[in-house]
Amino acid sequence: MSDPRPSFWRRPLVGFAAVAGIVAVVVFLITGLLMSIFQRKQEARNPYVRLVEVSEETTDPAAWGVNWSREYDDYKRTSESTRTRFGGSESMPDEKAKASPWLTRMFAGYAFAIDYRDRRGHAYMLQDQEATRRVTERPQPGSCLQCHTSVIPTYRRLGGGDVFKGFEALGKLSYGEARAEVVKTGSSNPVAGRTETTFQHVEGAHPVSCVDCHDPQSMELRVTRPGFIRGIQALAAGPEPVPHLESIERWRRGARATPYDPNVDASRQEMRSFVCGQCHVEYYCGPKTTLFYPWNNGLKVEQIEDYYDHYTFPDGHRFYDWSHGETGAEVLKAQHPEFETWSQGIHARSGVSCADCHMPYKREGAMKVSDHWVRSPLTNISRACQVCHPYAESEIQARVDAIQGRTHALLERSATALTDLLDAAKAARTGGATEQQLALVLALQRKAQWRLDFVAAENSMGFHAPQETARVLAEAIDDARQGQLVAAGLQARQAPAPSTQQPRESPAPSTPRR
Secondary structure, three states: OOOOOOOHHHOHHHHHHHHHHHHHHHHHHHHHHHHHHHHHHHHHHOOOOOOOOOOOOOOOHHHHHOOOHHHHHHHHHHHOOEEEOOEEEOOOOOEHHHHOOHHHHHOOOOHHHOOOEOOOOHHHHHHHHHHOHHHHOOOOEHHHHHHOOOOHHHHHHHOOOOHHHHHHHHHOOEHHHHHHHHHHHOEEEEOOOOOOOOEEEEOOOOOOOHHHOEOOOOOOEOOOOHHHHHHHHHHHHOOOOOOOOHHHHHHHHOOOOOOOOHHHHOOHHHHHHHHHHOOOOOOEOOOOOOOEOOOOOOOOHHHHHHHHHOOEOOOOOEOOOEEOOOOOOEEOOOOOOHHHHHOOOHHHHOOOOHHHHHOOEEEEOOEEEEOOOOOOHHHOHHHHOOOOOOOOHHHHHHHHHHHHHHHHHHHHHHHHHHHHHHHHHHHHHHOOOOHHHHHHHHHHHHHHHHHHHHHHOOOOOOOOOHHHHHHHHHHHHHHHHHHHHHHHHHHHHHOOOOOOOOOOOOOOOOOOOO
16 A cells, blocks of 8 residues: 655655755855866966065065065075085085095186085075185185175166166275175165055175066066176177077067167066076176176187187286196186086077076966076976976986986096196196297197086086087097197107117126036
């Protein structure tokens, strides 16, 4: 017999309420999802909240960190120790000569022979320069500060508003005098908690800071270093093709009515390398003339060498960094030509910037930000390398190790060839060879040593451009061995002629007694 009572779902009110409840839950979930999407889009559209104003005179990165806390937190991590096979960021790096004793001989007579340590993170760039014996025991020019401190406001103050005049004025001071000027300029820090924009002057010197690479109003990337701006303009006006820098090639095809301006003409992707190329380059920063980048003929090692060979100081003497302590050769010192070496490599030709590998993008919530913990990509392979190279981290690490290991082996062979040349040159001089006779030997030393140092001073151990680096080291070996042979020939000429006297005959052995 069937139950005359209606089933649960046949009760109209209960069924309607259940359906309404399900719909309400669905609507709630969809609304929550849409609100989350909208919120994330708003976060992406407004990546920061400007709590305080910063200006062109705000050199203290902590003041910028009030608005851009994510980037500032990353920047502070450049003080942390990291390590790779051929370098890193140590709490107190060892002397490079400890692992490569030949460096002391290569730099004989120069400040780098007394103190030359491995690199550290950006947070230490000013502190390490102030503490090195190259500065505390040898006189150095104020131009050295261009790439070790946030210096543009000081240039502007000394130049009466003209950054380039201030750049030249600071370079004429001693290092101690120039540093005192930077401290005096200090930083104009915003005062929080007021209705009007107020700044407070605070004396002090800071390492490279936000204002060096970012416009304080728009946060757009920009270059500020006068040396770089003049150097890139000279490169653009020169004859050497630069296919990896399309904006320069485009400017060359145009009317050239005004000099190339990286802050106007360069693409944003190019700027992600230019901001690094302000300092990670080869340049002259000695006391004899204003700091300059030798890019007029191009960025290759021999093009820079040719520019130096045809450059004369204001006193009329040809360009050189110092007279070698063992041979007297007028030789060159490479700084840290990462930008020049990167320019010859496959990554530059493929449109990969410095920041893509050393400051890769990362996600924080809905925000895409560039990692300001600037460091070796080998400490961050998943984000620095695997975005383009879909291989296991172990495979990528192995490939880098192979490139750097081969480069290091070539570097050591080049160093051996150079020290053999130094030995031969000293022996020839001791044997009586004249300056005129030694001229070719010393010229070959200059060429070999320049190429060896160009690679040794560059901080990628060949990875930025493996084939180009191998070519440069091969030329270093060739030049050093040629110089060694010439010096050996001079020694042979100075050696005393062999005696024509016949050697005495040895007495016949006595007959032994029986």
